[in-house]
Amino acid sequence: MPEKLTGLKIKNFILDTLFPISCLSCGAPDVWLCPECFSKIKILPDQVCPYCEKVFAETGAVCPACKISYLKKNDQPPLDSLVVAAKYADGNLARLVHAFKYNFVQDLSLPLGNLLVRAATVNDLPLPDLIVPVPLHPRRLRWRGFNQAERLADYLAQNLAPGMIIPIGKNIIRRRIYTPPQMKIKNYRERQKNLAGAFVINPPSPVLGRGAGSEGEGLQGKTILLVDDICTTGSTLLECARALKLGGAKKVHALVLARQEMGKKK
Ligand SMILES: [Zn+2]
Ligand SMILES: [Zn+2]
Incomplete structure (x- = not known):
């Protein structure tokens, strides 16, 4: 050879x-x-509120009206902001993400990760204490062999802040409910119902022990950056953020490559 x-x-x-x-x-x-x-592929100049998706919101933060509606229910918005890097239809981004995800072209995590870094910078996202990729269900992970959100998180961990490596929490959240690939569920309410309680915080690892960085107890008071490739209805991000907040996280910001437009929220 x-x-x-x-x-x-x-x-x-x-x-x-x-x-x-x-x-x-x-x-x-x-x-x-x-x-x-x-x-x-241009970085989106404007972001909208992650809840109503209507109000223009600087840095993708929750708009005042949505915040108030949560407070009225004695609740807090689980997700503090959502930054969408680019338009799904822009410069063949959809095709790239598809190749990244389904055709196993893992080298694409570099340019796609770079888009996320640029979007985070433009939108002035706070530097996170921890980066958390949206988990796949173990069944899907076995089938695909890798979690695309994890690859993006790896890139972000090394490139978000020059000269600094941000810790990644790969095993903090667990997806305990298997849901059919999201493309097949078009109805927003149905999808939200399907995902309620789908994510839980993993208990401390008996093998790795305290401080190993893989257990939920490390969430207390932390600012988390939740990462995924594409967001559709946003319910996956919302449910993950809810789990992280229940686990003690102070702030949860989300960063995705693009939003796939389909059955809009009413
Ligand atoms: Zn809103
Ligand atoms: Zn080309």
């Missing part, structure tokens, strides 16, 4: 030979996304 091939994963080698790498957008060789196509 030639020397330059040693260390290459056989699986990757075979994949690259069978399916040569080319820009998913324009077909330029050797990269999954060429710099030109990457520059066509």
